[in-house]
Amino acid sequence: MNEQAPRSRAELLLELADDDLILGWRNSEWTGIAPFLEEDVAFSSIAQNEIGHARALYELAARDLGTDADALAFDRRPEEYRTAPLVELRRLEWARTIARHFLYETADAIRIDALKSSDDPEVAGLAAKIDREEAYHRMHAELWVGRLLGSEDGRKRLHEAVEELWPYALGVLDDELRPELRRRVEAALGWTLPEAEPVPRGHHEAELAELWEEMTSVRRSAPAGARW
């Protein structure tokens, strides 16, 4: 497992950007079919925000790599994405969606916090900007977790979903940040999480290729150099 190998700024930015893009895409799959109208609007808006964060991160990475954000988002092969498998999973079931959303937002807050104190002013600045919007995502996730914990059925569903996704959630972060994720998630949920082998970046779930086919289909259908 060489995920701890030193990586360039662009590689680091691509991890964050890919996570946000793919999770934004996954969350947008609820548009039109969320449990009720207000939630549909809210969750779709969160999905759009994630894709907006991805764009900002891709733009910064693109400068280092001499390309552009669209090329990074859409012109790579599925196996070239640096996503954590957590965001690739397709789980169109509400408790799992909320569990993933909560686990991802908690993990993301930890790494964004770390980046806010980066020596690189561009990275630190972008992290601070993203964090201001993420505060509302966290509020949304925490309200839902509180709601699910408030009923026996909700608690049971959330518990099952978190147990299933926990190894994936650990895989979002580097080794040294994982204990903090466990601490925050356990404090919010009030139970002890199992010891688990993280599902790290570097391999992909089968669902990613499927998502990639759809996500890139419009861009691939147009001749190179098409203007939008």
Add this chain to the structure above:
Amino acid sequence: MTLVWEVFRQERKGQPFAHAGSVTAPDLSFAELYAREQYGRRQESEALWIVPREGVHAVADFPDEFDLKYRRVDGYSIKARLKEARERAGTAVES
């Protein structure tokens, strides 16, 4: 349980709040979240008021059994009368 919350929106500082619409939400925290998303995420609001629908006392019956239209100002032209009054008082404005 789902409740209805009425949302009032202020577009600019100093302007009156106007009814924007309503959201359904199980409690005030969710109501705030949904109101933010629906009436605030495009910077279209300066502030929001969120009120449980039960907090709104609706009044919609205004009986008019004795044809009280004489109490309304519409249809009553004041312009000519004002001119006459000014002339009487010698304060007519030159036009």
